[in-house]
Amino acid sequence: MMTQDKLNEYIAKIKQSIQHKHEIEARMDAHLQELAEERARTGSISVLAQ
Amino acid sequence: MNPLSLDAINASSPYFVSLSKGEYVFQTQSGAIYNVSFDEDMEIAGCISYQFSIRRRIVTDKTFDPNVQNVILSIIYEFFDKNEDILLYTCDNTDHKESARNRLFLRWFQEADAEKQFIIKMADATIDDQHLYFAIIIPKCHPNITDICAEFDSVSAQLTNKPQ
Numbered sequence: 632m633m634t635q636d637k638l639n640e641y642i643a644k645i646k647q648s649i650q651h652k653h654e655i656e657a658r659m660d661a662h663l664q665e666l667a668e669e670r671a672r673t674g675s676i677s678v679l680a681q
Numbered sequence: 682m683n684p685l686s687l688d689a690i691n692a693s694s695p696y697f698v699s700l701s702k703g704e705y706v707f708q709t710q711s712g713a714i715y716n717v718s719f720d721e722d723m724e725i726a727g728c729i730s731y732q733f734s735i736r737r738r739i740v741t742d743k744t745f746d747p748n749v750q751n752v753i754l755s756i757i758y759e760f761f762d763k764n765e766d767i768l769l770y771t772c773d774n775t776d777h778k779e780s781a782r783n784r785l786f787l788r789w790f791q792e793a794d795a796e797k798q799f800i801i802k803m804a805d806a807t808i809d810d811q812h813l814y815f816a817i818i819i820p821k822c823h824p825n826i827t828d829i830c831a832e833f834d835s836v837s838a839q840l841t842n843k844p845q
Contacts, residue, residue, distance in 0.1 A: 633835045641836045642808055644723040648771045649813060651722055652732060659716050659736040662702055666714050667738050678701040679708050 682719060682731060683763040685756070694755040695748035705756050709749060712740040717756050722769050726828040730767035730817065733757075735786060750789045757790065761799070761820050767829060768818040773811050787816055800830060804837030 633641075670676050685705070690698045696707040705717040715737045722732040735753065760768065770787065790801060795818075803816040815837075819829055 633832075633839055638836065638839055642840070645771070645806075645808065645813060645815065648723050648732065648769070648815075649773050649811075651720065652734065652771050652773075655718060655720050655732060655734050656736060659704060659718055659734060660738075662704060662706075662716055663714055663736055663738040666701070666706065666716075670714075676706075676708060676714070678699040678706055679697055 682721065682766070685759045685763055689762065690755045690759045693758075694752045696752050698752060698756065707752055709746050711746060713746070714738045715749065715752070717753065719760060719768075722771075725767055725769075725817065726825055726832040728767055728823070728825050728829055730769040731760075731764070733768050733770050733786075750785075753786055754789060754793050754795075757786075757818075765820060765823055767823070770814075770816045770818075772814050774813075784814070784816075787818075790818065800826065802830065802833050802837070804833070804841060806837070806840035808840070 666676050666678075685700075687698060687700060690705070694707070696709060698705050698707045700706070701716075703718070706714065708714050715735060718734045719731040720734070722730050724730065757768070770784075772784070787801060787803065790799070795801070798821060800819045800821060801816065802819075803814075805812065805814045807813070817829070817833055819826055823829065
């Protein structure tokens with residue numbers, strides 16, 4: 632059985648991780664927005680050119 | 682994190698995958714754009730985990746594309762080929778649809794018979810009135826697999842049984 636202190640430490644880490652996830656998703660959505668704008672402007676996405 | 686080989690990913694991926702701003706990007710036949718990311722996150726039993734995230738931008742209502750599953754699996758397999766680390770997935774209930782979509786990757790992983798090579802552990806708990814969902818994927822060859830599984834099981838059991 633994990634001690635309460637250790638469990639509290641994990642709860643804090645999980646909360647941080649969820650916050651981190653929101654930040655990552657915001658960054659990724661901004662990136663998707665840029666890619667979509669590039670495609671609308673040029674007809675393709677340069678990083679996906681083979 | 683060790684860099685992934687785009688050549689290796691594209692050898693098995695149905696759609697061409699590229700690296701842009703540290704994220705793995707691909708576009709589907711219907712025009713949807715996806716990005717996939719691995720970001721360093723919490724330590725579990727002293728071992729690094731990487732938060733796995735998938736986002737997408739759709740242009741049509743035609744959202745089901747079986748090829749997407751194979752692209753995502755190609756990227757994850759390449760991640761584990763180059764990194765003997767823990768893959769972490771977390772989400773909360775702020776966007777039910779997004780959470781459900783993201784959890785799909787775990788089901789894909791299970792369907793792909795990946796459990797021969799990996800251990801997949803899932804848990805959910807309510808913390809501060811927020812329902813949280815978390816999962817880890819660990820390669821069976823990970824040197825600390827016993828400690829990681831024991832710690833994850835202990836935390837998830839206590840969080841599930843005792844709302845915080």
